[in-house]
Amino acid sequence: MKCRVCRGPAIIDIRRHNANFCAEHFLKLCRDQTAKAIADFDMILPGERVLIAVSGGKDSLALWDLLLEMGYDADGLYLGLGIGDYSDDSGTYVRAFAESRGARLIEVDLRAEYGYDIPTGARAARRAPCSTCGLSKRHLFDRAALDGGYDAVATGHNLDDEAAVLLGNVLHWHDEYLGRQLPVLAARNGFPRKVKPLVRLGEREMAAYCVVRGIDYQVDECPMAEGNRHLAYKDALNMLEKRSPGAKHDFYFGFLARASERFRTTIDAEQDALLECERCGAPTPSEICAFCRLVEKAAGAQPVTITTRGGAV
Amino acid sequence: MKVLLRNPRREIDVDGPVSVNTLLERLEINRESVIVIRGDELIPADTVLADSDQVEIRPVISGGAVDTQVRP
Numbered sequence: 001m002k003c004r005v006c007r008g009p010a011i012i013d014i015r016r017h018n019a020n021f022c023a024e025h026f027l028k029l030c031r032d033q034t035a036k037a038i039a040d041f042d043m044i045l046p047g048e049r050v051l052i053a054v055s056g057g058k059d060s061l062a063l064w065d066l067l068l069e070m071g072y073d074a075d076g077l078y079l080g081l082g083i084g085d086y087s088d089d090s091g092t093y094v095r096a097f098a099e100s101r102g103a104r105l106i107e108v109d110l111r112a113e114y115g116y117d118i119p120t121g122a123r124a125a126r127r128a129p130c131s132t133c134g135l136s137k138r139h140l141f142d143r144a145a146l147d148g149g150y151d152a153v154a155t156g157h158n159l160d161d162e163a164a165v166l167l168g169n170v171l172h173w174h175d176e177y178l179g180r181q182l183p184v185l186a187a188r189n190g191f192p193r194k195v196k197p198l199v200r201l202g203e204r205e206m207a208a209y210c211v212v213r214g215i216d217y218q219v220d221e222c223p224m225a226e227g228n229r230h231l232a233y234k235d236a237l238n239m240l241e242k243r244s245p246g247a248k249h250d251f252y253f254g255f256l257a258r259a260s261e262r263f264r265t266t267i268d269a270e271q272d273a274l275l276e277c278e279r280c281g282a283p284t285p286s287e288i289c290a291f292c293r294l295v296e297k298a299a300g301a302q303p304v305t306i307t308t309r310g311g312a313v
Numbered sequence: 314m315k316v317l318l319r320n321p322r323r324e325i326d327v328d329g330p331v332s333v334n335t336l337l338e339r340l341e342i343n344r345e346s347v348i349v350i351r352g353d354e355l356i357p358a359d360t361v362l363a364d365s366d367q368v369e370i371r372p373v374i375s376g377g378a379v380d381t382q383v384r385p
Contacts, residue, residue, distance in 0.1 A: 001357045011355040207348050207373040231376040238345040
């Protein structure tokens with residue numbers, strides 16, 4: 001295979017672009033696609049400060065690397081989730097990356113600062129682990145961004161993530177979630193701006209980017225995510241992508257162009273009706289926000305230990 | 314050749330020579346869901362692997378708490 005740009009030896013084929021790329025031009029493609037997403041959706045303006053939610057996985061570390069390479073003022077925020085060895089290893093990858101780039105890393109440890117970890121919180125609150133994790137991340141990323149005076153929170157959600165979430169929301173017709181599924185959510189009512197600069201890049205490209213750039217990342221899947229529906233949606237979409245290259249891109253960007261606006265009105269009304277949490281001040285539809293209720297339920301709970309297969313004992 | 318697979322981590326032996334594409338088809342792995350690495354380098358689908366090669370087939374799919382747009 002030869003690079004589409006320079007005709008040198010290719011290292012990767014990207015079938016939805018019907019093209020192969022050498023290392024140099026593959027990295028350029030990743031930077032160009034990230035820059036296009038930022039520009040097309042007005043994600044980050046010149047001079048703004050960005051807080052990147054980093055997990056130690058390929059997407060968030062690639063995003064951090066890309067934004068630093070592109071000259072953005074980008075700090076990282078890592079949450080210690082307390083998911084056994086998986087979290088220990090993930091933290092090691094994040095710290096090593098930050099040190100290698102001389103980048104600023106903020107760390108928040110759930111157990112030390114809020115008295116729970118994801119396995120324990122999930123059991124105490126009777127929520128699915130991924131739901132408990134998502135709730136914790138959303139709340140703490142928002143708080144850190146507002147407290148630190150950042151202009152935006154950037155996450156490593158890529159095209160595969162967005163297409164899979166869209167598939168799940170369409171399958172079950174979650175109107176309220178469809179209204180929020182945008183590459184940018186503007187700051188309002190106590191929420192910071194949320195941006196997803198990797199929406200034009202696939203999961204395979206992000207893994208390849210890390211290999212080419214020499215970025216070590218957490219390759220293993222989170223032991224608590226095993227068997228979740230989101231992974232099944234990704235498998236289904238990859239089967240379609242194999243038969244019809246570009247299917248994921250057309251699905252997601254077609255939704256943004258042709259349908260997303262139809263789901264916006266209910267969301268605007270819902271957000272205008274939010275109250276302030278009586279304990280932490282975060283926006284919430286009830287008196288106490290979901291995060292504070294989680295912390296309350298998990299307080300004093302017997303710690304849950306994760307087995308190597310993701311079970312909790 | 315030695316082929317490293319992940320989730321769960323395991324190593325299998327496969328006879329070469331064989332192209333990356335054919336290897337993935339034999340193992341019934343969707344090429345959209347992995348990258349293939351030899352040494353420290355990515356290798357494209359038409360690369361022919363020798364009996365003496367050691368390669369990693371690395372999954373790229375990650376899941377979990379991705380619903381960060383759900384509020385509040």
